[in-house]
Amino acid sequence: MRKRIKRHYRIARYVFYRETILEPIDHLWTFVGTFIAIASIGLLQQAGFTQQDSIFLIGSFGASCVLLFGATNSPLAQPRNLIGGHLLASLIGVAIHKLIPDQVWLASALAVSLSIVCMQITKTMHPPAGATALIANIGSEKIKNLGFGYTLTPVMTGVAILFVTALIINNIPSGRSYGVRSLARLKIAVKRRKGLNSLSSDKT
Template sequence: MGGTLGIGAVGSIALLVGTPLLIAPLGSTCMMIFGAPHAPFAHPRNVLGGHTICTVVGLLGVRVLGNAPWTIAAAVGLAMALMGLTRSFHPPAGGDTVLVMLAQPGWLFLFVPVLLGCVILLGIAMAFHNAHSAGSYPVSSVPTRREVIAAEE
């Protein structure tokens, strides 16, 4: 139900404002924040940080290195390293790097659809999860490095 509401809201807002907001990585983010909201990768910090890092790396990468398969691979690796260093790892965001390097959008892409889509999904997730008596999203703590490694295993 939450995933339907989340993607439905993003799609509806996109129609209202006349701007495409639905991108594949947001579908994966939706799966994570509604299907496993207490997982470290589903924390809002990780969602926003991961999508920001991966999109910026893609935008810089395509402008500096082009979009050959090896440059896309290098950019994804760099984005993963930066998410790890900043403790903002969010696996669905890796798709942003690939998408950006293939489509070569402008810098506005970071804000619309990426960050706007994330904010909409996170707002719906907070309302949805907290509407349940036992629900609580986001969880109160930022994941430790140990939690991130454990979630990866």
């Protein structure tokens, strides 16, 4: 038991250590990426969506920026998680609100808990998406009145801006990479599959 605790402690310490190894230039890229992402969403809202009562800048986008630009290598920040997590959470959040419109406490609890379970099942865990599901139930009346339009605007439109910004900014400095690891894994999987196919053909 003690060995297991010590092992988990060493792993946790190593992960924490790796996450906090930052060069001073990393702080600049974190600032630049976050500023551009949030400013772009805000400007888009100001330019064409002012009549929608400032719904474009939902709180979960700020939390997503923490992962995308502050913990770029985290599995929870990867494109699949960012896009899939917010998509699932927004759909579930709206669906629950439509089913239980008058019980905010119950709708909120169901929306968040179901979103987390669905993200676990689909391997799209993205913590800020929990807030996306919650906002669908506790947001302003204008947000609630959007219905499933909430998924398109502001959620997926904002997510697209976050994703493109992260893809550009995080791949400029040599010490960062975003989305690249996913492509590398895909290439490795394809090579392995080809290798297995060639082995099976040789056996036959």
